[in-house]
Amino acid sequence: MHDLRASLRTRPLIAQAQGILQERYGLRDAEAAFDLLRDSSQQHNVKLRTLASVFLSAPRPADGPQWFPGRTRAPAPELNFAPWLSRSRVPRSAFAEAVLSTALRCVRSARGLLHVADPLIGPQLEAHQGIPEALLDHLTRGPDGAGRGPATDAMREGRRGALTDGLADARLTEETRQALRAAGIGHAWYAPLRSASGESSGVITLYGPPPGPAPTETEWKALDLVVAQAGEWLDWHRRTVMLDALEQLHAQGRALAGKGRG
Secondary structure, rough: OOOHHHHHHHHHHHHHHHHHHHHHOOOOOHHHHHHHHHHHHHHOOOOOHHHHHHHOOOOOOOOOOOOOOOOOOOOOOOOOHHHHOOOOOOOHHHHHHHHHHHHHHOOOEEEEEEEEOOOOOOEEEEEOOOOOOHHHHHOOOOOOOOOHHHHHHHHHHHHOOOEEEOOOOOOOOOHHHOOOOOOOOEEEEEEEEEOOOOOEEEEEEEEEEEOOOOOOOOHHHHHHHHHHHHHHHHHHHHHHHHHHHHHHHHHHHHOOOOOOOO
């Protein structure tokens, strides 16, 4: 069900991107535009809906062979906790799974979520572990089960957050609180993912049982190292891999320009 909801939420973005591509490059039909999106998505290991969202939020390219002339490509930043992910075209989903697994080990938790900021539709679920299906379905509406809550606040403000004392917090809806309790969750901790420049990239939510202990200061420090590197990687991915994907769209679109109307 959560996959269906995500698909319904992002399908209009893909259709809108197809329409703009078709008009911008004079493609023969929406299917040709979809082929461009699909090819660039596969070539750069990015999800179709992510590429569509970035495409729609990017400035219109000027006339010329390059969308971003003069751009300098940076190498992938190192990830000490997952060095095999430091090459350039690792799927973001594989990165997210590695980050979440490491974060959970840092605080001795078995349940968590990782949301990545989307430029158009807000935080998008990228990885989850140990979350019951019913709760996962609820949380696909947003990191807190709605558009605003402790997780989104932590991401926006760039500060860790925590819910204890039976999840008593006015920012959670009663529906969300009941869904968390039904899953045996009594504590929640939120760690924002930010780059060194302060850009917000996402948020990790870690859950614990009602009688469980809070993370120690040593565990928090270990987690801080992970989320700092993760924030840098996501910022690099947005500035490098995603722009590479847009450049491919532009180059292939220009190569096909007008052929469908000729």
